Amino acid sequence: MSSPTIRVGLIGAGYIANWHADALRATDGVEITAVCDPSEAAARGLADRLGVRVFSDAAGLIDAKVCDAVHILTPPHLHHPLALQCLEAGLHVLVEKPVATSAQETAEVEAAAQNNGVRFHAGHNFMGLPSYDRLKGMLDRGDLGRVSNAEVHWCLPLAPLRSGPFGIWLLREPKNLLLELGPHLMGFVVDLFGVPDVQAVQLSKPIELPGDDTRQQGWRIMAEAGGVDVTLTISMVETFDDRSLTIRGSSGRARLDFAADTLVVERENASDLVLNPLRRQLDLGWQHLSEGVGNAVKQLVSLNRKSPYALSFQGMSAAIYDPLRKGRPQDARFSGASAVKVMTALDQVLECLPSGELQPASPKGKTRDPKPTAMVIGGTGFIGRALTRALVAKSKDVRVLSRGKHGPFPDLPDEVETVAVSLYDKDGLVDAMQGIDVVYNLARSLEGTWDDALEHDVRVAMRIAEACQAAGVKRLVYTGTIASYDMSDPSVRITEDTPFPDDMTDRNMYARSKAECESRLMDMYRKDGLPLVIARPGIVLGHGGPLQHWGIGRWHGAGAVRIWGNGLNILPFVLIDDVADGLVLMGEHPDAIGQSYNLIGDPMLSAKGYFEAIYKTLGARVRVSTGNLTVFWAADAVKHALKTYALRRQGLSRPSLADWKSRAHLSSFNNSKPKQELGWVPEADKSRFVQKAVEQANLFGF
Numbered sequence: 001m002s003s004p005t006i007r008v009g010l011i012g013a014g015y016i017a018n019w020h021a022d023a024l025r026a027t028d029g030v031e032i033t034a035v036c037d038p039s040e041a042a043a044r045g046l047a048d049r050l051g052v053r054v055f056s057d058a059a060g061l062i063d064a065k066v067c068d069a070v071h072i073l074t075p076p077h078l079h080h081p082l083a084l085q086c087l088e089a090g091l092h093v094l095v096e097k098p099v100a101t102s103a104q105e106t107a108e109v110e111a112a113a114q115n116n117g118v119r120f121h122a123g124h125n126f127m128g129l130p131s132y133d134r135l136k137g138m139l140d141r142g143d144l145g146r147v148s149n150a151e152v153h154w155c156l157p158l159a160p161l162r163s164g165p166f167g168i169w170l171l172r173e174p175k176n177l178l179l180e181l182g183p184h185l186m187g188f189v190v191d192l193f194g195v196p197d198v199q200a201v202q203l204s205k206p207i208e209l210p211g212d213d214t215r216q217q218g219w220r221i222m223a224e225a226g227g228v229d230v231t232l233t234i235s236m237v238e239t240f241d242d243r244s245l246t247i248r249g250s251s252g253r254a255r256l257d258f259a260a261d262t263l264v265v266e267r268e269n270a271s272d273l274v275l276n277p278l279r280r281q282l283d284l285g286w287q288h289l290s291e292g293v294g295n296a297v298k299q300l301v302s303l304n305r306k307s308p309y310a311l312s313f314q315g316m317s318a319a320i321y322d323p324l325r326k327g328r329p330q331d332a333r334f335s336g337a338s339a340v341k342v343m344t345a346l347d348q349v350l351e352c353l354p355s356g357e358l359q360p361a362s363p364k365g366k367t368r369d370p371k372p373t374a375m376v377i378g379g380t381g382f383i384g385r386a387l388t389r390a391l392v393a394k395s396k397d398v399r400v401l402s403r404g405k406h407g408p409f410p411d412l413p414d415e416v417e418t419v420a421v422s423l424y425d426k427d428g429l430v431d432a433m434q435g436i437d438v439v440y441n442l443a444r445s446l447e448g449t450w451d452d453a454l455e456h457d458v459r460v461a462m463r464i465a466e467a468c469q470a471a472g473v474k475r476l477v478y479t480g481t482i483a484s485y486d487m488s489d490p491s492v493r494i495t496e497d498t499p500f501p502d503d504m505t506d507r508n509m510y511a512r513s514k515a516e517c518e519s520r521l522m523d524m525y526r527k528d529g530l531p532l533v534i535a536r537p538g539i540v541l542g543h544g545g546p547l548q549h550w551g552i553g554r555w556h557g558a559g560a561v562r563i564w565g566n567g568l569n570i571l572p573f574v575l576i577d578d579v580a581d582g583l584v585l586m587g588e589h590p591d592a593i594g595q596s597y598n599l600i601g602d603p604m605l606s607a608k609g610y611f612e613a614i615y616k617t618l619g620a621r622v623r624v625s626t627g628n629l630t631v632f633w634a635a636d637a638v639k640h641a642l643k644t645y646a647l648r649r650q651g652l653s654r655p656s657l658a659d660w661k662s663r664a665h666l667s668s669f670n671n672s673k674p675k676q677e678l679g680w681v682p683e684a685d686k687s688r689f690v691q692k693a694v695e696q697a698n699l700f701g702f
Contacts (some may be wrong), residue, residue: 003325006092009034009061011082012073013042016096019125020071021050022305023313029325030317036061036070041424041456058082062089069324071123072096075169076179080105087112087120094320094334096123097183103343110336120336121320124187127333128315129308131263132188135247135256138265139192145251149229150193152185153244156259157558158236161207161215162701163546165380166408167418173360174215175350177236182219182346184258185232188245189225190341191333196225198348203357205237205702210385211410213361217701221349237701238547238558261308262291303642366413372399374587375433377423377464378442380408382544383479383537383579387440388416390580401432423460426467433471438587439464440477446510449651453513461517465524465532475531475593476521477586482536482572482598482669483508484515488661490569495670496596506656518596525594533586534596538669541693542576547700552607553627558700560623565664567607567626572669574601575692578682585678597674601682604689617694633660 008024010017013035024030036055037043047054055061061070062085069092072082080100086093087109099122100106113120126132138144160171170176189196204218219234243259252267264287269279298306306314319331332338350358374391378384379400385408388398392415400407400418407418421428423443433439441464445457461478468476484500484507492498504512524530539551548555552571553563582599586592605613611624633655640654674680683689 003029006030006321006325007033007066007068009036009055009067009070010046010073011036011058011061011070011086012096013037013039013046014073017046017071017073019310019313020073020317021046022310023317024071025050026305026314027317027321030321033066034061034064039422041422045452045456058085062086062091067091069093076101076176077169080109083109083120084112087116087118090116090118092119092121092324094121094123095339097187098179098343098346099123099183099339100343101179103340103347106336106340106343110340113336119324119330120339121330121334122183122187122336122339122342123316124183124334124339124342125312125316126184126258127187127191128312128317128319129258129261130311130315131256131261132258133315134263135245135254136192138254139247143251143265144247144249144254147193147228147247147249149231149248150189151231151233151244151246152188153233153235153242153246154181154185155233155235155239155242157238157548157701158217159546159548161209161217161236162698163382163544164385164408166209167380167402171209171215173358175358177215178219178234178346178349181234181236182232182349183342184243185234186342186345187333187338189223189230189232190338190345192247193225193228193230195341196223196230196345196348198223198345198352201349201352203353205235207698207701210408211361211363213410216357223345238699240559241557258312259308261295261311262288264288264291303646361410363410364413368414370397370399370413370415370417372397372417372435373437375399375401375436375439376442377401377440378444379418379440381442383540383576383583384440384442385409385544386542386576386580387442387583390577390584392416394584399432399436423463426463426470429464429467430470433467433473436471436473438475438477439468439473440479440583440587441465442479444479444510445513447513448509450509450512450653451651453509454516457513458516458520462520462524465521465530469524469528469530473531475533475587477533477535477583478517478521479583480518480534480536480596481511481514482538482600482665483511483662484518484536485667486658486662487665487667488658490666490668492667493670494598494667496598496673501658506654507659508655509653511659511662512653531593533592533594535583535586536596536598537579537582538572538574538598538600539665540576540579541573541697543692543697545576545697545699552610553624558622560625561611562625562627563607563664564627564632565607565629565661565666567624569664569666570603570606570668571610571665572600573604573610573689573693574599575683575689577692578680582674582678582680582682585674585680589678591677595677597678597680598669598671599674599680599682600669600671601689602671602684603668604686610693613690613694614699617690618700620700629660629664630657633657636660 034053035043035047043054072095076098079095200222202220203216206214217236221232223230245256247254254265256263374396379388391398398416402418409416421432447453500515525532553561555561611622615621643649
C-alpha cells in the first residue's frame with residue numbers, strides 16, 4: 001500500500017522560501033499546494049513559479065483545507081503565534097530557525113503539537129547534509145576513538161551589521177544575532193553529545209549601529225556536553241569563511257565543512273618517523289581531492305541543483321517527510337524535543353551575559369512630531385540613509401518609506417518618521433505623499449526575468465510617479481544607474497548626452513530595467529509634466545558601504561576577488577556623502593527638472609589601485625585576479641543555454657560581450673554637468689578620498 005501524499009503550504013515568501021520549495025519538490029510523496037504572505041506581490045511571485053494557490057494570512061490558508069503541513073518561514077518574532085495557530089488547526093509544522101525567541105516559547109509549541117496529535121519540526125537544515133550523516137556514522141562506530149573535545153565555527157561576514165538594512169529583526173536586539181546563528185551550532189552539539197552545560201561566554205569586536213546601539217560581532221561560548229569540552233565560535237566581521245565542526249578523539253580528528261559538504265579525517269598511522277608524516281599528508285591530500293572532485297561532479301551533473309546548501313534542505317526534507325508518511329517516529333535531529341534542548345542551551349548562553357549586553361540602546365526622546373517635506377523611498381539602504389541624514393542636515397524633516405516600521409534613524413526622532421507603505425498600493429502612496437514637496441525614489445528590484453522586472457521594477461517606478469502627480473509633489477528625483485550605458489569602448493567619454501543603446505535586450509537585467517524606467521518616466525515628463533530629475537550614481541564608496549562591492553568584480557569571500565577586466569582603467573568611483581549632496585541639490589535646484597546627472601567623482605583609482613589603497617591603509621591584502629571578459633561572456637553563454645534548454649527556465653536574458661565589457665567601465669566619464677549646473681563639488685583630493693573611501697569606511701567591521 002502506497003504512502004499518502006503530504007500537501008505542504010509555505011507561510012512566508014522571502015528568500016529562504018525558495019530553498020524550502022526546491023527541496024520539497026525533490027522529496028518523494030510531498031506536494032506544495034499554497035503560498036501565504038501578507039505581501040501579495042511576494043506570494044504571487046513564488047506561487048506562480050510553483051503553480052499553487054495564494055493566501056494573504058494563515059487563517060485563510062487553514063480554512064481552505066489545502067494543506068496537511070506548513071513551513072513557517074516568516075521573521076522569527078512571528079514563529080511562535082503562527083506555529084500555535086497551525087498546530088491547533090491540526091497541521092504538522094516545520095519552523096525555520098530560530099523556531100522561537102526562547103526555550104519557553106519553543107516548549108509551548110512542542111506541547112501544542114503533542115496535544116493536537118501532530119508534529120513540530122525545527123529547520124536545522126545543515127544536519128541534513130550527507131557529510132553529517134557520515135560523521136555521525138563514524139562516531140557511532142567509534143572510528144575517532146574516545147572523543148575529548150569539539151569546536152563548532154560560524155565565521156562568515158554579516159553585511160547588515162555594517163551596511164544595513166538596520167530595521168530588520170536580526171538587528172533589533174543584541175540577542176537576536178545569537179538566536180539567528182546559534183541554532184546551527186548548538187543543534188550539532190545537542191544532536192552529537194547531548195544538552196550542554198554552558199560555562200562561559202566572551203564577546204568581542206563591537207560595532208555601533210545608528211543611534212549608538214552596540215552589537216558584538218564575535219561570540220565565543222565554552223561548554224561541556226556528554227563529557228566533551230565544546231567551544232562554539234561566531235564571527236561576523238569580514239573574515240575567511242569557516243563554517244565547520246571539528247571533533248577530536250583518541251584515534252583521529254574529523255573536520256566537517258558544513259558550508260561545502262566535505263568531511264576530512266586525520267588519523268595516525270603505524271609507519272616509522274620518516275614515512276609517518278608523509279603518509280598522513282598524502283592521506284589528507286587524497287581525501288581533499290576526493291571530496292572536491294565528488295562535489296564538483298555532483299553539482300555539474302545536477303546543474304547546481306545539488307549544491308551543499310540545497311542538499312542540506314533536501315536531506316532535512318526527506319528526513320522529516322519519509323517518517324511522517326510511513327508512520328515512523330520523528331528523526332531526532334529535527335524533532336520538537338530537540339528544538340527545546342537547543343533553545344534551552346541558547347537561553348543559558350544569554351543568562352551568562354550581563355543584562356546590559358542584551359539591551360538595545362534606548363531611542364532618543366522625541367520632543368516634537370516631524371513635519372516632512374521630503375520623502376525617501378529606499379531610505380533604509382546605503383544611499384538612502386546617507387541622503388536622509390543629508391536632508392536633515394539641511395534642516396528638512398523626512399518621511400522614509402520602508403517595508404516595516406523600524407528604520408535606521410533612532411537618533412533623529414524629531415526629524416525623521418518611518419512609514420510602512422507597499423509600493424504596490426497607489427492609494428497608500430498618495431496618502432503618504434501628502435505635504436511632501438520632493439520624493440526621492442531609490443527603490444530597486446533585482447529580477448531574473450524581463451516579465452518580473454516589468455512587474456517589480458518598471459511598474460513600481462511608474463506607480464510611484466503617478467502617485468507623485470496625484471499628490472501634487474513638486475519634484476521626483478529618480479535614481480537610475482550608469483550600468484545602462486554602453487561602457488565597453490575605452491575611446492568613448494560618456495556625458496549625460498550619451499544615449500543608451502537602442503536595443504537593450506542583450507543587456508543584463510538590472511541595466512535594461514533601469515533604462516526602461518528612465519524612458520517611461522521621461523515620457524511622463526514630456527507628455528504629462530512630471531517634475532522629474534534623474535540621477536545616475538557611479539560606484540559608491542564610503543562608510544556603510546560593502547567591502548565586497550560587485551561593481552568592482554566577482555567576489556569569493558572577503559579575501560579574493562576577480563575584477564572585471566585587467567583592473568588598470570580608472571573606475572567611476574564616488575563617495576557616498578558626495579552622492580547624497582548631489583541628490584539634495586537635484587531636489588532643490590530650480591533648473592534641474594527634466595535633466596539627468598551622472599554623479600561620478602573626479603578620476604582617482606583603478607580597481608587595482610583601490611585594493612592597493614586598502615593594503616597600504618589597513619594592512620589587509622585582498623587576493624586580486626584579473627578577469628578575461630570574453631571568457632566571462634562565453635561561460636555565461638553556456639550557463640544561459642543550460643538554464644534555458646536543460647532547466648526549461650523562461651524569460652531569461654543573455655548579456656552580450658559589450659555588456660560584459662561594460663562591467664569593467666572601460667569608457668571614462670565627464671562629470672562637469674552636475675558641477676556647472678548644480679554647483680556640485682565632489683572630493684577632488686586623492687588622499688582625502690582614500691581616507692573617506694577606505695580608512696573611515698569600516699570595510700572589515702573592526
